[in-house]
Amino acid sequence: QVQLVESGGGLVQAGGSLRLSCVASGTIFSINTMDWYRQTPGKQRDLVARITARGSANYADSVKGRFTISRDNAKNTVYLQMNSLKPEDTAVYYCHTYDYGHYWGQGTQVTVSS
Secondary structure, X not given: OEEEEEEOOEEEEOOXXXXXXXXXXXXXXXXXXXXEEEEOOOOOOEEEEEEOOOXXXXXXXXXXXXXXXXXXXXXXXXXXEEOXXXXXXXXXXXXXXXXXXXXXXXXXXXXXXX
């Protein structure tokens, strides 16, 4: 019903920046809270950032001051600006939303080299 398509991942050196995008399409009934999660092999998927329909944002302590979540409701898109990247940020990043069900993007790989 809802499809989330992510882009923007890649390989970057420590201290660099990336901007992830997630576009929602399909049958969308409302503007919802949207999230970014990340996951490394063998570990659980952890919440990185969350933004409400009204634009209020929350972040995991590990990324506060470095990452910024934003959204463009007209484009049904959520962004994650990642600055001052560290090797520990290496993970597959997923976007997520709820619209009469939970929906996940396919994931985009972010690799930070030292």
